[in-house]
Amino acid sequence: MTTLPIESQKTSQIRFTLNGEETDVCFAPYKTLLEVLREDLGHTGTKHGCELGECGACAVLLDGKPVLSCLVLAVDCSGRQVLTVEGLGEDGNLHPLQDAFADLGAAQCGYCTPAILVTAKALLDQNPHPSRDQIREAISGNLCRCTGYLQIFEAVEAAVLKIAAQKSTVT
């Protein structure tokens, strides 16, 4: 038997929480979280535009904080919590951010959208009533070539109102 080239050897293994579910995965040790999510776990909702830490298209939440998954080694994610766009909705319903983005034209080609959604979620988890400038600041690392950002800001603001309304009916 010939030896498998090193890059084909899935010699690393981690267990972590992906979108709330315990997940085991084996992968080649050099792989980034982005690559493992997309290639080894079939979670293709997270995108990439540079794999250099420039565009923000690969953002996911790692322990609740936005990170560029193209710059995170998957081996460093053992035991941690990862949230991707696939995990945003709950009970079969879209997250208010997703609804707002869909209704207000904040997703045009939709390529930057998954990363912006999770980044915005991290913001709202921290700060339920951000100002326009705080929203702008929070997603300043996410490039979007289609929208011109305005619809994105508006959608985040619409989601803020919706989440607040939901909370007040619950309490």
Place this chain on the structure above:
Amino acid sequence: MTPVGARKANGDELRVIGVPRRRVDARAKVTGQTRFADDIFLPRMAHSKLLRSPHPHARIRKIDTSRAAAHPGVYLVLQALCVDRVRHVGDPVAAVIAREELTAFEALDLIDVEYEILTTISSSEEALRTPEPRIHEYGEEGNIHKLVALEFGNVEEGFAEADEIFEDTFFFQGNTHLAIEQHAAVAIKDPDGKLTIWSSTQTPHYLHRALAKVLEMPAAHIRVIATPNGGGFGGKSDPFNHEIVVAKAALMLDRPVKICLTREEVFYCHRGRHPVLMKFKTGVKKDGAITGMHLQTLIDGGAYGSYGVASTFYAGALQTTTYHIPRYRYQGCRTFTNKPPCGPKRGHGTPQPRFGQEVQLDKIAERLKMDPADLRLRIAESSNALTANFFRLGTVNLAECIRRVVKVSGWKEKFRKFPEGRGVGLACSAYLTGAGLPIYWNKMPHSGVQLKFDRSGGVSIFCGATEIGQGSDDVLAGIVAEVLGIDTFDVRLFTGDTDLGPVDLGSYSSRVTLMAGNAALQAAERGRAILRDAVAEKLEVPKERLRFAERRVFDSAAPEKGVTFQEAVCLAEARFGTIGTVGSYTPPLYKGGGVGPLRPIPIPPPLLKWK
């Protein structure tokens, strides 16, 4: 839903078009389920990487791929992408196909290429000064790719009538699309031996033709599926070598082959906005009226043609569409240089001279002591005008647009009122909707739509149109739903697939809503006519009285009398057999007749002497 009150020709309210609603593809996009080309993973899939030239211009003396081919994990090495030489940094020379992307990437280092460095031509001026070595054997002469010279009316007479002549030179430095999605493609040999390729292309039909030509296969045995593009902006309009590579490799290996370009490679693919050096000579009367304009452009095309012939025409075509220019002369010259090729980018060749023209207008306003907004208002071309170069403008209404901008922007209070270093400016632009001619000239429709009416009450749309974020799927669904009185959610779309849908030429030139939209409109109206006949017969109501709305077909005189849309389809199917309709769109030819001679003029030497 709040209807905005727009009306159809028959007085009915529009219920879908113009009403704010969620796009048909929005849910997929906000859940990350839109399948872009690189999101496709297939069993046994191999990965490809391209070896790209490190030199701007070099002859390829020798390529030795034996070491790469012997590397563990490598399935195939393809040579002869650039056959004899490389013309820009990043021009592909060879391709490696391997089990892992990283293996393919590493094996690139094992390909030995011997280059003979050639003179680098790095600007248009240099291209004019350096006819040899020629970057391409085709083109006008030396390193000039394309010359365009057109005169409409006698421009010299116009200059003679002018009170003042303005001559200015401007340079626009070019830029690139930077769609966030990098180009990607996956090809497979179908189980029956034919070829299927998924690609982030804006122009599946042109790719289809290119593949048939390069692979020497009947186009009928090739299926191109344009995946939704993660932004295009023109940058994914050319058929690319990486698409040919994965197609060829998939056929040879009989396994799926994928490629996804790195961001660096996307910059090499480029096809971005051309750098343009331009000279404007404009004659004006004291009141600002333009008496004639002469525009010369020197266009840096980079290393390949792309759609550069069209870009060269476009760079001079639209100067007359904003302001009244009674006489107009255009000379364009596109050169080859050893840089990544330029091509179509939003506005395709027109924003560069638009910038020059608008800056010059500001200078004219300054000299004539006029407010720049007033000057523009005074010379704005009117709706339905026929321009000197035979464009029929349609509903431009530029003057009204300027008036409103001046009003809402607070122009009068702001212009020249800010402290040093800050200011407001006004510039106008216009663009045409769709090109009158396809890239290869023919008389067939530019867009076609097929509709299938199902007994379930659902309607399927088949069309070659390509979703690049602009909303083409939603446009098709909206038009069909509007005509048939159903919801866009009742519509299924099969688009961007050369096997499933009739040809649409592609998502470029702002053409899809006009052309695929009209094709959809025609197909939907034909379908509605069939359904109406069947329902009219059943309900014994004159068919003119039937309305289609809210998933019903009913008597407008007695709205409770009607059938559901689904029942209407069943009635029609029982009456006429399986229901399917088609629609198509071909741009009308303008029949100008006697407006004035179109006088081609020779290129005068001064252009070629530009430094």
